[in-house]
Amino acid sequence: MNANRETEIEPSGELAASIRDFRAAVTHVADRETAGPVGAAWLAGARKRHRSAQQRMVLGWAAAAMLCVATLPLATHSRHAVMAPPAVQNAATVAPAPESDTALLEQVDTDLSESVPSPLAPLTDLDSWTNTSNNASSNRTLNKTETTNADR
Amino acid sequence: MLELADFDEVVRLYRSRIFRFIMASLADRDVAESLTQDCFLKAYNARNQFRGESSLSTWLTRIALNLVRDHLRSRRIRFWQKTRDSAVDLVDISDWVPDKAVSAETAILQRERVKEIWKAVDDLSRHQRMVFVLRFVEEMELSEIAETTGMNTSTVKSHLYRALRIVREKAGVSNERK
Numbered sequence: 544m545n546a547n548r549e550t551e552i553e554p555s556g557e558l559a560a561s562i563r564d565f566r567a568a569v570t571h572v573a574d575r576e577t578a579g580p581v582g583a584a585w586l587a588g589a590r591k592r593h594r595s596a597q598q599r600m601v602l603g604w605a606a607a608a609m610l611c612v613a614t615l616p617l618a619t620h621s622r623h624a625v626m627a628p629p630a631v632q633n634a635a636t637v638a639p640a641p642e643s644d645t646a647l648l649e650q651v652d653t654d655l656s657e658s659v660p661s662p663l664a665p666l667t668d669l670d671s672w673t674n675t676s677n678n679a680s681s682n683r684t685l686n687k688t689e690t691t692n693a694d695r
Numbered sequence: 696m697l698e699l700a701d702f703d704e705v706v707r708l709y710r711s712r713i714f715r716f717i718m719a720s721l722a723d724r725d726v727a728e729s730l731t732q733d734c735f736l737k738a739y740n741a742r743n744q745f746r747g748e749s750s751l752s753t754w755l756t757r758i759a760l761n762l763v764r765d766h767l768r769s770r771r772i773r774f775w776q777k778t779r780d781s782a783v784d785l786v787d788i789s790d791w792v793p794d795k796a797v798s799a800e801t802a803i804l805q806r807e808r809v810k811e812i813w814k815a816v817d818d819l820s821r822h823q824r825m826v827f828v829l830r831f832v833e834e835m836e837l838s839e840i841a842e843t844t845g846m847n848t849s850t851v852k853s854h855l856y857r858a859l860r861i862v863r864e865k866a867g868v869s870n871e872r873k
Contacts, residue, residue, distance in 0.1 A: 576728065581703075589735070
């Protein structure tokens with residue numbers, strides 16, 4: 544395969560002759576086009592193109608720098624605008640928090656000692672009833688136990 | 696290091712060769728003339744960097760190769776390249792006489808065949824065309840092509856193999872002798 548490829552990169556026969564003719568034709572045109580003498584101004588065109596390319600590059604960099612400077616205030620403004628809401632939100636959540644444990648306990652006591660609103664009044668009666676019935680049943684159980692122990 | 700006085704001699708010796716390489720690569724005479732001037736201007740500006748590690752010819756060809764690459768990369772030029780491709784208008788070779796000994800008919804046939812080869816070369820990919828032109832127009836050795844293009848020798852061989860296959864197919868010529 545490799546040996547085959549080695550021969551394939553060296554043309555032969557009609558292809559080789561055509562490529563030789565191609566080279567001869569290109570050389571002929573090149574010799575014809577470059578036959579004239581090279582004057583002092585021969586490289587003037589190239590110098591001009593080189594200078595204008597440099598100027599284009601400088602102008603490009605200058606335009607890019609101006610664009611950056613112009614968009615900088617917009618970028619910083621939008622960053623502030625995006626960052627502001629979380630700060631307000633944090634302030635709102637942090638402010639009502641109690642300063643210490645003592646203050647928290649005092650607040651709980653105050654809340655518990657507040658009078659119950661009228662719509663919830665039946666529930667407080669129910670609560671006192673539950674407490675009373677619980678006490679009565681526990682007393683009954685205690686008495687029964689004491690009687691059993693005395694019988695023994 | 697090249698001296699200013701030597702540089703006129705360098706231009707006189709290598710101008711035609713550099714022009715030929717660029718014209719064979721781009722098939723455009725006007726661009727070839729501009730890029731040849733650019734090549735010698737760059738060489739002149741960078742003459743202090745030439746240490747003689749490679750031959751002057753290889754150094755100049757490398758500069759020309761980079762200019763051709765830049766030219767092909769340019770988007771604006773690519774647009775014109777497409778326009779040119781659509782109306783294949785290669786360099787005029789009508790005044791080229793292949794061999795004075797052959798008949799007029801044979802000369803016309805040879806000219807047509809050269810045009811076919813040129814069209815086929817123009818259709819090659821950038822790398823294939825570079826390698827083909829350096830090998831068969833500039834008659835460089837594979838190692839020289841590798842040094843000039845910065846490719847491995849095996850990569851050069853691979854591009855050359857593909858380029859020859861495409862040229863053979865498109866130009867409709869064979870390896871067989873008549």
